[in-house]
Amino acid sequence: MSHALVPNLLLFGRVLRGAGLEVHPGRMLDALTAVEYVGIRSRQDLRATLCALLVHRREDVRLFDDAFDLFWRSHDAGEGGLPLFALGERPRVVAKRVSAADVGLEIHDVTSSDDETPRLTAGAYSDSEVLRSKDFAELTDDEVRRAEALLADMGWRLGTRRTRRWRRGTRGSVDIRHIARVSLKYGGEPIELPRRQRVEKPRPIVALCDVSGSMERYSRMLLQFLCGMVRGTARAESFLFATRLTRVTWHMSQGRAQRGMSALVRTVQDWGGGTRIGESLRAFNVHWARRVMRSEPIVLIVSDGWDRGDPELVAREMARLRRRCDRLIWLNPLLGSASYEPLTRGMLAALDHVDEFLPAHNLASLEQLAVHLFAGRVFRAGIHRAV
Incomplete structure (x- = not known):
């Protein structure tokens, strides 16, 4: 085997790993042994050999083919005409991981000695990553549709809460009552020590979203966010407000926001109007809190804080x-x-009573919120600002 072929095969394995394939070191040893027998005279034989040993999933075959064609591409005759790139070059491999998302892999410092292994620098660039970090107010119509599809696929898993109910378990505190009952069959001797645990249930969530005129640039995407959260969570309530409060849980659970906002605009009579946060919160506390605030839910208020009412x-x-x-x-x-x-004024009045103050201006911030809610973290000492 050529002295230059082994480093190139190892480098190719690193490229595949950087592109997302699972390439195990043991398989690379098998590939080196197999290439010794197959040789490099036939490009198709080499491709089939490496594919059989390094690809484990059907969906990775296309990615492997793209990487193989670009990595083992032919060069001019001055390099000997071999179907391998010469050492000392800086080739660039671009392979598609998924549709509409490219992964760029740059190979640097491929010149190696006996005591130095080639180094690979992998960098990823993707339209989806750009879309995740772009402000909702700056999205084009096509980007809005793609962002809505990403929001629809976002998984919402809230943290759990301990209820007052108990269940039998292998860990936890000793169940004294059950011990007394079980010990009767042993003449009153506590031979067994049954235990009990608290029953845990998903924590409910209540969302109140501002749809006033100042929130117009963000309303569509935030409604899609609420729709996905309500549909993905068993116990979720959603309300919209501007100058008055409107419950829209049923509309969200039916996926109305995904088909368009026309039905919601007709339902919410004050859509795009002024903002009266205090009056809306009072309506919620008086008419809805007793119904939907059982079991200590998490409350999300989505608003820019602009208010025309009384800050007190x-x-x-x-x-x-x-x-x-x-x-x-x-x-x-x-x-x-x-x-x-x-x-x-409205934002300053509210901040003293807020546990966490977080952004909601792009997909990345909403994804971080989903992780944050699942982790169940809380910052009681002050406001947690995450930008």
Whole structure:
């Protein structure tokens, strides 16, 4: 086997790993042994040999073929005409991981000595990654449709809460009552030590979203976010507000936001109007809190904080709402801007009663919120600002 072929085969294995394939070191040893017998005279034989040993999933065959064609491409005759790139070059391999998402792999410092192995630098670039970091207000119509599809596929798994009920378990505290019953068959001797555990259930969530005129640029994407959350969570309630409060849980659970906002616009009479956060929160606390705030839910308020009402009413109703929930999270699309400061009267009045103050301006921030809710973290000491 050529002295240059072994480093190239090992480098090709690294390229495949960087492109997403699972290439095990043991398989690379088998590939080196197989290539010794097959040789490199036939490009198709070499391709089939490496594919049989290094590809384990059918969906990775196309990715392997693209990487093989670009890595083992032919060069000019000055390099000997071999179907291998010469050492010292800086080739670039671009292979498609999924549709509409390219993965770029750059190979640097391929010159190797006996005591130095080639180094591979892998970098990824993707339209989906760009879309995830782009502000909702800057999306084009085509990007909005793609972002909606990504939001629809986002999995919502909330953290659990301990209920007051008990169940039998292998761990936990000793069940005294059960011990007394079981010991009767042993003449009163506690031979067995049954244990019990608290029953855990998914924590419910309540979302209140601002659809006033100042939130118009973000309304469509945030409604899609609410729709996916309600449909993906067993116990979720959603409300929209501007100058009044409207419950839209049924619309969201039926996927109405995915087919268009026309039905919601007709349902929410104050869509695109002014903002009265205090009055809307008071309506929720008076008419809906007793129904939907059982079991200490997580409350999400999605708003930019612009308010035309009384800030003292906002502070009073926020304090009332905070006492009924486990966590109160405020999502502000403007928080994604590095220069943003919460200086509006409504926002300043609400911040004293908020557990976490988080952005909601792009897909990445909503994905972080999903992970955050599942982790069940809480910052009681102050406001947690994540930009």
